[in-house]
Amino acid sequence: MSSLETAPNIAGPDDFYAELLAAHEGLSKAESDALNARLVLLLANHVGDREVLCAALAAARAATPPPR
Amino acid sequence: MNKVFERALYPYRRSADQDAAAPVRHPVIVVGAGPVGLAAAIDLAQRDVPVVVLDDNDKVSFGSRAICFAKRTLEILDRLGCGDAAVETGVTWNLGKVFFGERRVFEFNLLPEDGHKRPAFINLQQYYLEQFMVERAHELTAAGKPLELRGRNRVTQVTPCGDHVALDIETPEGSYALEADWLVACDGAGSPIRAMMGLDFVGKVFEDNFLIADVKMQADFPAERWFWFDPPFNRGQSALLHKQPDDVWRIDLQLGWDIDREREKQPERVIPRIREMLGADVEFELDWVSIYTFQCRRMDRFRHGRVIFAGDAAHQVSPFGARGANSGVQDTDNLCWKLAAVLNGSAPARLIDSYDAERVQAADENILNSTRSTEFITPKSEISRIFRDAVLDLAEAHPFARPLVNSGRLSMPCAHDPSPLSGPDAPGMPARTRPGAPAVDAPLGNGWLMDALDGGFQLLGIDADIPQDVAHDGVAVSTLRLSTADNPALRERYLGEAESAGYLLRPDQHVAARWHNHDAQAVGAAIDRALGK
Numbered sequence: 001m002s003s004l005e006t007a008p009n010i011a012g013p014d015d016f017y018a019e020l021l022a023a024h025e026g027l028s029k030a031e032s033d034a035l036n037a038r039l040v041l042l043l044a045n046h047v048g049d050r051e052v053l054c055a056a057l058a059a060a061r062a063a064t065p066p067p068r
Numbered sequence: 069m070n071k072v073f074e075r076a077l078y079p080y081r082r083s084a085d086q087d088a089a090a091p092v093r094h095p096v097i098v099v100g101a102g103p104v105g106l107a108a109a110i111d112l113a114q115r116d117v118p119v120v121v122l123d124d125n126d127k128v129s130f131g132s133r134a135i136c137f138a139k140r141t142l143e144i145l146d147r148l149g150c151g152d153a154a155v156e157t158g159v160t161w162n163l164g165k166v167f168f169g170e171r172r173v174f175e176f177n178l179l180p181e182d183g184h185k186r187p188a189f190i191n192l193q194q195y196y197l198e199q200f201m202v203e204r205a206h207e208l209t210a211a212g213k214p215l216e217l218r219g220r221n222r223v224t225q226v227t228p229c230g231d232h233v234a235l236d237i238e239t240p241e242g243s244y245a246l247e248a249d250w251l252v253a254c255d256g257a258g259s260p261i262r263a264m265m266g267l268d269f270v271g272k273v274f275e276d277n278f279l280i281a282d283v284k285m286q287a288d289f290p291a292e293r294w295f296w297f298d299p300p301f302n303r304g305q306s307a308l309l310h311k312q313p314d315d316v317w318r319i320d321l322q323l324g325w326d327i328d329r330e331r332e333k334q335p336e337r338v339i340p341r342i343r344e345m346l347g348a349d350v351e352f353e354l355d356w357v358s359i360y361t362f363q364c365r366r367m368d369r370f371r372h373g374r375v376i377f378a379g380d381a382a383h384q385v386s387p388f389g390a391r392g393a394n395s396g397v398q399d400t401d402n403l404c405w406k407l408a409a410v411l412n413g414s415a416p417a418r419l420i421d422s423y424d425a426e427r428v429q430a431a432d433e434n435i436l437n438s439t440r441s442t443e444f445i446t447p448k449s450e451i452s453r454i455f456r457d458a459v460l461d462l463a464e465a466h467p468f469a470r471p472l473v474n475s476g477r478l479s480m481p482c483a484h485d486p487s488p489l490s491g492p493d494a495p496g497m498p499a500r501t502r503p504g505a506p507a508v509d510a511p512l513g514n515g516w517l518m519d520a521l522d523g524g525f526q527l528l529g530i531d532a533d534i535p536q537d538v539a540h541d542g543v544a545v546s547t548l549r550l551s552t553a554d555n556p557a558l559r560e561r562y563l564g565e566a567e568s569a570g571y572l573l574r575p576d577q578h579v580a581a582r583w584h585n586h587d588a589q590a591v592g593a594a595i596d597r598a599l600g601k
């Protein structure tokens with residue numbers, strides 16, 4: 001059974017983070033939202049495994065901060 | 069305008085029942101001669117169950133309404149003797165194109181698998197289907213089958229009385245009363261019978277309006293399904309173009325929620341919209357226009373004592389995915405053999421409860437599919453729209469996104485699992501023909517497996533030694549011996565990894581149970597189970 005990788009798994013985390021932000025540069029809020037959605041879909045398809053996807057959805061949802 | 073709307077196909081005629089001293093009792097009364105009531109009547113009559121159909125009208129459905137009929141429905145229509153008429157008149161199509169804004173983002177082919185008698189879908193106006201069914205009903209009556217179609221007989225009162233149902237009926241010559249052992253209510257989405265019995269019909273209304281138009285034109289658009297998200301001619305909304313017989317095209321235009329429905333229906337509003345869609349140089353004529361809002365809902369239970377609900381009376385779905393008439397005809401396919409078995413004493417009345425279990429399952433499946441399509445077509449929230457548009461923006465370049473595009477998932481038959489009627493399964497055999505699923509067609513010599521099924525219980529032996537026609541507890545079971553050497557498609561569809569197989573089919577062509585080898589005792593037990601014993 002495959003599970004969601006939550007231990008560090010990206011080589012060069014600072015570089016990746018900078019690339020993520022660079023991809024959004026110059027975009028309006030709406031364009032950025034759309035880019036994020038496309039990114040989620042591309043990555044989800046790459047993962048493919050529904051169990052892993054479910055675990056990722058749950059983990060993302062669980063990290064919702066309490067209303068401030 | 070097609071003249072078939074205006075013709076009385078089953079005009080009012082006085083029945084002897086109207087002059088009887090006491091209400092006459094019939095084994096089955098069907099209320100409603102829409103596609104669902106007609107399918108029920110034909111099926112019952114073919115099984116020699118006397119049936120009276122009452123309809124407050126005497127004509128076919130006004131306007132096209134349903135246009136897409138799926139393979140499983142065509143197979144049922146074949147069994148009912150109207151499949152050829154439907155397929156010969158209908159338009160067969162396989163190709164769908166999806167547009168987003170100005171761009172064509174992809175096309176799909178329904179790629180029907182080889183080796184089936186019927187195509188995945190045909191397009192046919194509902195009035196044609198009803199006309200063919202009325203003609204078939206008349207043909208059965210003429211051949212001495214116990215079917216009576218009574219036009220302009222409006223049911224005004226239904227009273228459940230334990231072991232039967234009492235009805236009051238209004239005709240052009242006054243009212244009369246009847247009784248039925250079983251009443252099948254196929255009286256449509258507004259079901260007066262449901263209302264008379266005070267039964268709930270809860271669900272979800274989609275806050276949206278759709279302009280549905282049938283347009284006649286001699287244009288060289290191909291026989292394909294074109295679906296637009298956010299097209300330039302209908303900004304922020306969707307649109308659909310689909311071909312029907314007689315150079316008639318179905319156009320659906322989403323209009324949104326806050327509109328003036330009466331105004332939007334006027335030709336001076338409709339014609340410019342359609343002109344924008346088709347292009348200024350296309351000549352067309354409006355055949356029929358209507359505005360619909362759609363809902364997904366079902367009754368809690370489809371059986372209420374001796375009253376059984378089927379079709380739109382029992383469940384309603386949005387038309388994306390063409391599930392209304394298709395699933396209603398499948399309801400009757402499930403119900404009629406059971407009613408026949410109960411009426412001829414070979415099954416207990418509780419067999420009818422399995423109709424409820426199986427068709428509620430099917431209705432839920434249809435509602436789920438159609439709700440999901442509606443959510444994709446009409447996103448309900450900002451984030452839903454963001455993801456929807458993201459899918460469409462990716463679909464052009466990235467094949468992975470195409471299966472996520474949902475402009476209607478086309479109607480597939482329900483595999484009833486679990487079903488109270490299903491017997492054992494055997495390992496290593498194909499999932500598509502598991503117990504509960506409808507039989508899958510395959511070529512048999514120069515013909516078809518589906519055409520070899522006879523409407524009763526049937527035993528298929530595939531590379532297996534099975535006896536010639538057997539009977540179990542008074543139930544006749546015909547047998548069909550088949551070999552994969554002669555009919556290779558059977559291996560993939562029925563054997564899988566097994567060397568041989570015995571399949572017990574129900575009268576509605578669904579698989580009841582299957583084994584690797586024939587075992588008379590196991591078959592007997594499976595028949596008992598399939599009859600609700």
Ligand SMILES: Cc1cc2nc3c(=O)[nH]c(=O)nc-3n(C[C@H](O)[C@H](O)[C@H](O)COP(=O)(O)OP(=O)(O)OC[C@H]3O[C@@H](n4cnc5c(N)ncnc54)[C@H](O)[C@@H]3O)c2cc1C
Nearest residue numbers: 100102104124134135136223255256379380390392393394
């Ligand atoms: C725009 C549109 C597009 C659609 N497209 C599709 C599609 O592509 N594929 C698909 O499968 N479905 C489609 N549908 C749905 C389909 O039209 C319905 O599901 C289908 O007509 C239901 O059939 P029915 O026999 O249950 O009810 P109906 O066709 O509504 O028939 C009910 C009958 O009962 C009679 N009746 C009512 N009350 C009484 C009474 N008191 N006494 C006697 N008789 C009575 C009526 O006169 C009527 O004849 C579409 C619907 C719409 C509106």
